[in-house]
Amino acid sequence: MALTIATPTANFSCFSASNETLFSSSPFQPLKFPRFWPWQKVKMGPLTVSPMGFGTWAWGNQLLWGYQQSMDCELQQTFNLAVENGINLFDTADSYGTGRLNGQSEKLLGKFIREFQGQKGARDDIVIATKFAAYPWRLTPGQFVKACKSSLDRMQIEQIGIGQLHWSTANYAPLQESALWDGLVAMYEKGLVRGVGVSNYGPKQLVKIHDYLKARGVPLCSAQVQFSLLSIGEDQMEIKDICNSLGIRLIAYSPLGLGMLTGKYTTSNLPRGPRGLLFSQIIPGLEPLLRSIRQIAQKRQKTIPQVAINWCICKDTIPIPGVKTVKQAEENLGALGWRLTSDELLQLEYAARESPRKMIQNIFQTR
Ligand SMILES: NC(=O)c1ccc[n+]([C@@H]2O[C@H](COP(=O)([O-])OP(=O)(O)OC[C@H]3O[C@@H](n4cnc5c(N)ncnc54)[C@H](OP(=O)(O)O)[C@@H]3O)[C@@H](O)[C@H]2O)c1
DSSP, X not given: OOOOBSSOOOOOOSOOOOOSSSOOSOTTSOOOOXXXXXXXXXXXXXXXXXXXOEEOTTTTOHHHHOOOGGGHHHHHHHHXXXXXXXXXXXXXXXXXXXXXXXXXXXXXXXXXXXXXXXXXXXXXXXXXXXXXXXXXXXXXXXXXXXXXXXXXXXXXXXXXEEEEEXXXXXXXXXXXXXXXXXXXXXXXXXXXXXXXXXXXXXXXXXXXXXXXXXXXXXXXXXXXXXXXXXXXXXXXXXHHHHHHHHTOEEEEESTTGGGGGGSOOBTTBOOSTHHHHHHHHHGGGOHHHHHHXXXXXHHHTOOHHHHXXXXXXXXXXXXXXXXXXXXXXXXXXXXXXXXXXXXXXXXXXXXXXXXXXXXXXXXXXXX
């Protein structure tokens, strides 16, 4: 069991969205296929996860994602729909949530898990992958253990699936790095996390931390980086190769390029806030790539986001698209259960290379 609820409190404020895909128990309803078969689940260290997870950065973030507390009911339905359809991986972070809403993403996830009304087995199977920020004041392993306990408190669960370092300090505070690594070891040894992972680690740092953890008897389960048709550089490919050779799962974050790979934004229809500013720089050169995705989507009777996410799955990564609505979750679930052909992958990658502007890299991404 990946998750233990510490204090189950039933407060059924939102109803679960109907499950359209799991096998029906009624003899009068047609059997429906699951989104993916049990053998298509993916091993991640000691855990087994769905081939796609969902990201929850937006859940509590007003500045970038326009979060309002009035969205919580729909977020809960979104969560329920995901779990009912076999999604068991949810990515969050202790720094998610802006201002007084800091920690909101973890709090909401914990609440949604407690109030989940579907199959208990599905609830017990949920894997929370949270990330611990490398704040400058987190200088000892003990501070990471404390941070981990605070996340457990916010979610009201007893154990985290994957405890990840949100970023490396190698670029600006290399001496802090060993405290981060020892922090992961301490969390693991205390049984607070089932596995450990990293985020925004480049190829060199990834090998270093892998070897360090291995020597301490701690398996590195996952590495998450920005990975999408808008973000496939040499580094990403090198990281992917290292992950493959060391048995680390690559988690693809921002698989929809923060929303640009959904096709819904144009230069005359930009999202509000900082995203709009970023998109206005990139979207003008995006048409060849979007045209190629659209073409394949039409041919395969899929949608643009489904093709973009499926591409990540075909590249052996676990994409974690961010979702804010039931409609988005439903659509993104349609990225499962089929695969792009090798010709389609080549066509998409060719179009991606031709795009004049790519996503900017995360400032914390190391070499
Ligand atoms: N480790 C890190 O440093 C790091 C960094 C970034 C993200 N992440 C993780 O990765 C997750 C995913 O990345 P992301 O949220 O940055 O970006 P993303 O997955 O590329 O884009 C998500 C956004 O696209 C829009 N969207 C999603 N599905 C859609 C659909 N079917 N149709 C139309 N619009 C859709 C939604 O925003 P709108 O409706 O507002 O357009 C949604 O919030 C995050 O939630 C987080 O958990 C980690």
